[in-house]
Amino acid sequence: MTHTRPSLGAVQETLLIPLYGRAAEHRKPEPALRDPRAVELVAAIDYDFSRFDELPSLTGSVLRTLLFDFWTRDFLGRHPAGTVVEIGTGLNTRYERVDNERAIWFDLDLPDVIELRRAFFRDTPRRRMLAASVTEESWLRVVGEQSGGPCFFSAEAVLPFLDEADVRRVIERIAAAFPGSWLALDSNLPRLIEAQDEHDALSKVEARLRWGCADIGVIADWVPGSRVIGSHTMTTLPPDVRDALPAPSRRMLDELTRRQLPQVEGYHMHLIQLP
Template identity: 65%
Template structure:
């Protein structure tokens, strides 16, 4: 039997295991929202108590978020086939395996302990490079700028809410200054979601807590004059084409969720922003 690998990760970094497990669980379903055989393989190879997340509604939420981000990346690459995609806080994400077009340049950025774990499952290629650094460290921007061309798409999935507002502003300024005209996909946690973290089904199982309370992506436009919010959705209000392609049981669940208008759902937004 192959020996399983431990996941020696920092407090916030541990949260990357939640969406990883969500994709693995979803991939095994008869009618999945997305398939991710690599996630299944990685979960099987890591020595971690994933069972603590079994049956949690948030697992489906992570899959829906990832699927929406996948769609945005695919749309970007359809318009810019040789553009550059960068995963901020990449974790053990496998978006490259799902959305790559065989022409784009990819970068996977995360903290050193995460990249060390990631290298057990992924390797660099001429078009795909891992970078071990904090997103707040400006040195990564030098590496990306020196080894790629625009346009640029930055995917920050389940990353920025764990930073302080000061650090988030620094990151937004860094992206807009070094890569003007870039597109940023991100999630934001408003008061209804932020203030219920201790009761959250998944976050209550780990020690990490969000630090940036943001009412919505319009705040980013206020910080960066000229920035434009291209799209913004809640998990209960996904784009119609994506909703229509979901399994019927998921559609029914989301319709019921939308009718309840729960603050912890309505205050969590997935947005696409054009930065100038």
């Protein structure tokens, strides 16, 4: 097998963690998520994934992906010909899981990530890769020129690596360019940012989180009229997501709920409707 050696910046390297998490989950007897493409990618990439073996946060990344998948399906159910923008797409395979054969998709990430992604994915008439930083404005113009219908922006495990000023600027620009769009993102309480050197996965890479958010309601201050449609922790997933999990995953969540671990309860996933 020909192996691809990734050449990624510190923050970009973190994309390999959820990729490995999906591949590891797929191999379980009762997986919460099936992703054969992730298994293929892990096998094709020359990287020491063993450093992430058995990490509890791998399961957390899978649950987060399931929630973002759920939100994307909900959006496409309401807007079948809409546009999905994967911000910080990494080697995500959400398109393979939830595409409805009508929507327009954009996979946005930094140039080194897109170079790696092009080793495994190709542009199609409905799906295009964009090499740019989320903090730039150029990609917004491209999406605006080519999008079809309302837009869903998925920023999974991306914005916490930015400074708060950049997070605010990104959200303000999306709201101004795409009124009424949906934005899915995640956040960490400030105390988790302070304790990240003890995190099971982040302690094994160089990248560090920068944005701590005590209250997601701050987005309504940044962009008046914004509305929080959903806000969840790992232990408060929507019933439709939790009930679809296999029994081992539900038992694990029951145990986490009982223990009320700060690193679990302090991590949140949000769905915002912009004005």
